[in-house]
Amino acid sequence: MIDRAPIPGYTLGGQLPASALCLVIQLLGLACFFYIVAKRVAPLMRAERDLRLDRPWLRLQKLMKFWFAQWKHPRYRVAGTLHLFIFAGFIILATRAFYLLIFGLSDDFAAPGAVARIYDIVADYAATLVFLAVSAAAIRRVFFKPERYSVPAKLGKGHPVDAIFLLGLIALLMTSESLFEASRAAIQMQRGLTPEFLPLLSLPWLLKDVFASASLAALWKLHLGAYLVDVLTFYFLLCYRPFGIQFHVETSLFNVFFAKLDRGTVKPVRWGVSDSQLDQVKSFGVKKFEDFTWKHMLDFYSCADCGRCSDNCPANAAGRPLSPRFLTTKARDYAFQHFPVFGKSNNSHALIGGIYSEDEIWSCTTCGACEEECPLLIEYIDKIVDLRRGMVDDGNVPKSIQKALKALESRGNPYGKMEKKKADWTKDKEFQQSCEVKVLNGSSTAETLFFVDSITSYDDRIQAIGRASARILTEAGEDFAILGAAEKDSGHDVRRFGEETLFMALRDHNTDAIKASGVKRIVTSDPHAFNALKHDYKDMPPVEHISQLIAREVKSGKLQLNPVENGNNVYTYHDPCYLGRHNQVYDDPRNVLDAVPGLKRVEMARCRDRSFCCGGGGLMLFYEPQEEERIGVQRVRMAAEAGANVIVTACPFCMVNIEDAIKVSGLEGKMTAIDLAELVDQQLVREPAKEQDAKVPDEVHA
């Protein structure tokens, strides 16, 4: 590179300067690209608002972590590593690619300076690496065919050819670039010049020696040809990507920057429209494509179809008619079809009954596994909720859910039970002897509110969790009380099932009741209520899940735990979605279990942020999607595979689903489920005076 001799003019047929032709190609390529992108952006301009410019520093941090550092990719070892190589290679090569495109055919191509030289070396290796990674990816696609890329027959055909074609184009780009360099080096050698330095074992280095004996004329043609192929491939790729999954190369940067920042939350019905103005909004939710926000449309464009979401989706695993991957790709296909690059955009049709089915949208448990996994931070729950809002607005709600919603409207709980019976769970005789639960009814006060929520108040089995929690609070010396009849359902899943107006009514009622009670903090044994109070409600006192309180008091020594009686039991902890993934409480429950002397604990293969949903809580108990095998049954099997015979969970809905699943899978007697609060209640070291009553938790085993 140091003494690069001028080489005879780059011409075609000796007449036309090659640079002129290339300039034409480049201008055309760029024009095409911008035209296509403009067409792709068109639906985003007609989309709903989405406010995504808040907290720019946090966004930049996320960008660095999830985009630049590819944080999620290694969660899938092979594909993730390959992608890391390709991505890193692209980043490195991007500079050179543009440099090459602009100055490649000028006579003073050489970039000056040592930095440039080092960059060149790095870039040559990067190109080689990309080439190898792309080849490996292609081999993987062709010969190993990972399951998650397959497309079920009802959803059309897979696109392995497209994938291979794109990988091939990248390989071609890398090859042509290397050929270009290698041929130049070969020419320089033949002309007796010192060839520019090509790093050892890099692609150009390998190719250079292949051409060493070629004729000068042939090399010239090769050199020029490689350049042309490179330019054409580059622009072809640039313009081809917006037609398929490779568009993420362009959109990912934006998609990650504008990604959702807050876990556990649900998007507002309309961004920038306050609750009080909602009555003026004509239509709720997403009914047609243009009802999606621009960011959600960007999500559709950004999906690389890697299938990780669906690979982790419990609904998909159970054979429910939902697969997050296809939720996205069907919308993308819709966008491509109705907002075509050539021709006019079409009037849009209803999405439900069109590209989506009702069952598909009701099938989601909102567990968040898909979002946790997506390397591009694509959002699913908000879209599902928006689609459900649309269905609710149209009156299109399955009968069993209608019943529950009506009961929530009239009675404040999905079972239609009377309000005055809300505190009946505290009136169990044996329980009352050992534990008294205050009801905040105006005359009494308390420091801590125990927010019970519907299922724990009314379900016979789950009431035991409420009583265990109350006994723990008592032992921990908490000054606590419940709202009793004044407490309505938290509305957590009312909101996630798309009934925003009803949710708001429940939220407002509870907010008033909680504020009037004057409590300083809230504790609940229900992760759904926990998430609602924490994220869906505003201006609440600090909220804790009972497992957090137990962990703290066990650490402080206020709560002491007896050793396990049966040393043969093997425990495993099942992370409830709304405690784990949505609120990142993974360690507290585990620490509590590990604080029980002699307790043997194993982890399931899918745990913590990859935990597998129990089948869905809240209103999901009232809806039964078509499925091949219940989600809970699969979860119980996972526990058995881990060698456990006791599943510990910390959510009433998990308890309902897992206990049912144990029965269904015929593991009764071999496997049991217990709530963390129940377990702690059993193991608590009580003062001698109370020892007698401590035998009460017998009910857990009944």
Place this chain on the structure above:
Amino acid sequence: MTARIFAYIVHKDGVLDDTAAELLAAAKKIDPSASPTALVTGSGAELDTVCNSLCTSYAEVWKIASESLAYPNAELVRQALTKLLPAGALVLVPHNHFGIDLGPGLSIKMNAAFVSDVVGIDGVDGTALKVVRQEFGGQVSTHVRCNISSGAVINLRPGAFKPVQSAPVAGVVIDKSAEVGAVTAKRRYLTTVVAEAGDVDISKEPVLISIGRGIQEKDNIGIAEELAEAMGAVVSCSRPVVDAKWLPKSRQVGSSGQTVKPKIYLACGISGSFQHLAGLKGNPFIVAINKNPKAPIFQVAEVGIVTDMLEFLPELTNKIRAMKQVSV
């Protein structure tokens, strides 16, 4: 007691409906000395068979024969009866799909009172007939007074009145067809579409043999089906049975299944979860059969049997079969 009592007789294929005897029993409750008149509409030889078979229990049988009455179309029957019935008559009608069609309109045309779905009769007090009805899915009952001074149509719940044994009477058949003459209707019967086999609506069945996990395996379902057959009942189930795909979803009782309102509910091997009981309405007579004496179903059941259903049900089936054999 001056009002004359009439009983509308439902029959099919020449065979009397069970309600024919029940209406007679109900008439005796209104007035122990009553001798109600049977009203029979229809056509052909079948009608004669029916009329003749009524003669042992009803002193007078009014036969109303007409080709247009071959199928019991309530509108046509109403026209016929309106022409025949004397003022102030008490007409007893079974509260089934036909009686629901006939009763209300007939009372208007007779300018008489109407009480529907009566489950008990306490007698007459002056011009008031005192009856018992149920409301809110049978959760509460009410005593109702019905003014019968200008006659009444009283729809009686089938099965609510036990036929009483009484000495046979030598009834006469009186052909009233000529007095009726021609009748026409603005509603015309076309055909009856028979429900597909297996297409059972458990929500409307009076007796359910409901099975839960206690059935243990698919092959055991036959045990419940045999009992159901012997009792003339239908098999329903709790969720685990459907999950195991041993019975179709349409058979599931519970919050995510069907809501049922049977009279009798045999809960066999069902623990009685909250979700399951949510589908059980209308104060049925619940019999719980479960190995586990702590099963919550015993809290809501009226009668409990702590035993293995797989042993008990065949025993019960045999007993019922034997009983039916004797009574035939």
Place this chain on the structure above:
Amino acid sequence: MEILVCARRVPDTSENEIQLNGAGNDIERDDLVYSINEPDNYAVEEALQIVAKSGGNVTVATVGTDEDEEILRREMAMGANHGVLLSDDAFNGSDGKGIATVLKGFVQKNRFDLVLTGVQAEDGGAQVGGMLAAMLDYPFASLVNSIEVVDGTKLKISREIEGGNREMSEIDLPCVLSIQTGINEPRYVGMRGIRQVASLEIPTYGASDLGVDAASVGEAAANVKRDDYFVPVLGKGATILEGSNEEIADKLIAMMKAKGGLQ
């Protein structure tokens, strides 16, 4: 097609035990919530579906008081074009015939091709539809579980009869049909929908507006009156039958016979 649906507001008792008040003359209503009678809701849905196909309007009417407006609004939120409250002190205490008389007055003041009611109310007797039809001399069918519009003059309907069988008939318009649950899947009415119709004016008509003779309705004219309410006696917790399986089976058979479950 102009369709009238006659609806009623009833206490929703599906999930809770009904208790009697102290005097025993009514059920304890303080803790009850009210909603539209379920079959009436199916009737409205059916009317909306017919109108969606054949055009026309759906009017929902109820005989009651201001409190009953809530169900009219709910059905209007569902899609009914009009809600009408038929209210007059003279109507209080009406029996089924009295209510049918009021409705007859309303029907005669308007023109309806089709009048629908729910098959039965939780506290009613499946009677108003049949009475109304007889008063108007319209044909009537109860327990209707499908409706097909043949042309502007007649419908093809099916009724639910024993054993899940369906009786198919042709019926001339105008007519009255009482609708059985399950005929369709009523759409969901959310709180939002109800709020949107909350401020609409609901016309109220009294006896004189409807040309109803006040003496023919109300408590005085009622032929059927409730004396009191009582709860059928129920045991608390199961009576456990003891003995061998054979002995228990005998006892159980006797019990089921007494309950009418075994003939």
